[in-house]
Amino acid sequence: MYYIGIDIGSTCAKYAVLNEKKELIRKHVQPTGWSSVETAESIRTQLAESGIPWEEVRSVATGYGRVSVPFADKTVTEITCHGRGAVWLHNSENMTVIDIGGQDTKVICIEDGMVKDFVMNDKCSAGTGRFLEVMANTMALTPSELCELARDGGNTKISSMCTVFAESEVISLIGRGEKKENIAYAVVESIADKVASQSSRMSMNSGLVCLTGGLCECDYLREVLCDKLKRDVVTQPDDRYAGAIGAALMATGIRR
Numbered sequence: 610m611y612y613i614g615i616d617i618g619s620t621c622a623k624y625a626v627l628n629e630k631k632e633l634i635r636k637h638v639q640p641t642g643w644s645s646v647e648t649a650e651s652i653r654t655q656l657a658e659s660g661i662p663w664e665e666v667r668s669v670a671t672g673y674g675r676v677s678v679p680f681a682d683k684t685v686t687e688i689t690c691h692g693r694g695a696v697w698l699h700n701s702e703n704m705t706v707i708d709i710g711g712q713d714t715k716v717i718c719i720e721d722g723m724v725k726d727f728v729m730n731d732k733c734s735a736g737t738g739r740f741l742e743v744m745a746n747t748m749a750l751t752p753s754e755l756c757e758l759a760r761d762g763g764n765t766k767i768s769s770m771c772t773v774f775a776e777s778e779v780i781s782l783i784g785r786g787e788k789k790e791n792i793a794y795a796v797v798e799s800i801a802d803k804v805a806s807q808s809s810r811m812s813m814n815s816g817l818v819c820l821t822g823g824l825c826e827c828d829y830l831r832e833v834l835c836d837k838l839k840r841d842v843v844t845q846p847d848d849r850y851a852g853a854i855g856a857a858l859m860a861t862g863i864r865r
Contacts, residue, residue, distance in 0.1 A: 610628075610629050610665050610666075610667065611626055611627070611628060611629075611661050611665055611666050611667075612626070612627040612628075612631075612666075612667050612668075612857045612858070612860040612861045613625070613626050613627075613656065613661075613666055613667070613668040613669075613856075613857055613860060614627075614668070614669055614670075614671065614690065614694075614852070614853040614854055614855065614856025614857030614858070614859070614860060615649065615652055615668060615669070615670045615671070615672075615675075615678055615681060615853065615856060616670075616671050616672040616687070616690065616850075616852035616853040616856060617641060617645050617648060617649060617670065617671075617672040617673060617674030617675055617677060617678065618641060618672045618673050618674070618710055618711055618823075618852075619641065619673045619674075619710065619711040619712040619713075619739075620640070620641060620710070620711025620712070620738060620739065620742075620823065621638050621639065621640060621641055621711065621823055622638070622639055622640070622641045622645075622648045622649075622652065622672075622674070623636070623637065623638045623849065623850050623852065623853040624636065624637055624652050624656070624853050625850050625853035625854045625856070625857045626656070626661065626857065627854075627857045627858070627860075627861070631858070631861065633847070633854065635659065636847070636850050636853070636854075637652075637655065638849065638850070639651070639652075641673075641674065644677075645673070645674030645677035645678075646677045646679075648674070648677075649670075649674070649677050649678040649679070649680075653680055667682055667860040667861070667863040668680065668681045668682050668683075668856075668860055669681060669682065669683045669684070669685050669690075669856040669857065669859045669860040669863070670683075670684045670685075670856065671684065671685050671686065671687045671689075671690040671852050671853075671855070671856040672687050672690075672852060673687075673710075673711075673712065675687075682860065682863050683859070683860070683863060685855075685856060685859050687708075687710075687715070687852050688715060688717055688724055688727050689724060689855065689859070690851075690852045690853075690855030690856045690859065691706055691708050691715065691717060691821055691851050691852045691855055692706055692717050692719050692723075692724045692855065693854075693855035693858050693859060694821070694850070694851035694852055694853070694854035694855030694856075694858065695717075695719070695819050695821055695848070695851050695855070696719060696722050697854060697855070697858055698819075698845065698847055698848060698851060698854065699817065699819055699843070701816055701817055702719065702720075702721050702722035702816075703719060703720055703721070703814055703815070703816035704719045704814070704816040704817045704818065704819055705717065705718055705719070705808070705813045705814065705816065705817075705818045705819070706719060706819050706821055706851070707804060707808070707818065707819070707820050707821070707822075707834070707842070708820075708821045708822040708851070708852075709736070709737060709738055709800075709804065709820070709821075709822040709823065709824045709825075710737060710738060710822050710823065711737060711738045711739050711742075711823065712737055712738075712739055713729055713730050713737060714729070714730045714736050714737050714803070714804055714807060714822075715727055715728070715729050715730075716728050716729075716804070716807050716808050716810075716811055716813075718811055718812070718813065718814060719814075719816070720814060725814075726811055726812070727811070728807050728808075728810050728811045729807075730803070730807060736770075736799075736800050736802075736803025736804055736807070737800075738752070738822065738823045738824055739772070740772050740775070740796075740799075740800060741755065741756075741796065741800060741824065743772055743776055744775070744776065744779055744796045745796075747776055747779050747780060747783075748779065748783070748789060748792060748793070750789075750793070752824070752827070753826075753827065755793045755796060755797070756793070756797060756827040756828075756829045756830055757829060758789060758790045758793040759790065759793035759794040759796065759797040759829055760790075760829050761790040761794075762788065762789075762790035762791040762792070762793050762794025762795070763791060763794050764791060764794075765782065765787060765791035765792060765794055765795040766795050766798065766799075767779065767795045767796065767798075767799045770799070770803065775799065779792055779795075779796070782795075797829060797830055797833055798833065800830065801830065801833040801834050801836075801837045802837065804834060804837070805834070805837035805838055808838060813838075813840070817841070817843055818838065818840045818841065818842045818843065819842070819843055819844060819848065820834065820842050820843070820844040820848065821844070821848040821849065821851040821852075822848075822849065822851075823849060825844040825845075825846075825848040825849050826844075826846060826849065831844055
């Protein structure tokens with residue numbers, strides 16, 4: 610039997626495959642594109658071509674486009690799946706999960722392996738992967754390049770929390786001749802400040818703090834979050850797949 614979790618996010622789609630021993634045997638990430646339905650079908654084709662017999666599959670869909678996965682046995686919210694996946698990845702039942710996604714950022718409190726509380730950003734994309742992507746594009750950088758460049762910057766601030774106005778601020782800073790590394794620093798600081806503000810709205814437990822989502826591999830952002838939260842923030846490459854892994858774990862409970 611194979612257990613598949615499919616996480617259709619607003620920016621990227623991920624899937625994770627567990628075997629009967631709950632071992633992670635396959636994972637994949639790809640752009641979601643304009644159609645979640647087409648992305649879901651692409652994932653199904655990839656899985657079929659990998660030799661996984663569909664009659665031996667239990668699957669759960671999660672994320673922004675979870676309703677666009679018609680072949681899934683069940684859909685589950687990303688809050689539940691990210692929490693379940695992070696618990697499994699870090700072998701800890703008491704933790705805070707910070708998931709910075711493409712269009713939203715979630716802070717999830719886990720106690721005894723279960724979601725106790727969570728907060729999400731408002732409809733504005735400030736503090737999200739989309740915010741970073743827009744600012745990086747404006748500066749002719751990739752998000753990873755921007756985060757690394759920010760290490761060498763300082764003494765610059767973006768005051769607006771709105772992505773559109775913040776982009777205008779960045780353009781103005783470029784026009785004034787501000788150093789690129791200082792602007793990058795201001796962008797990362799803005800994201801970290803937004804996440805820290807969200808976290809302050811929830812009582813974080815004493816367990817570890819884990820960063821998941823597409824920005825979990827931006828080490829400088831993780832370091833800035835450590836400073837803002839006054840807590841050590843841990844992450845690993847597979848944390849990008851936390852939602853998909855959590856969905857796969859949820860699929861292990863499906864019986865036919």
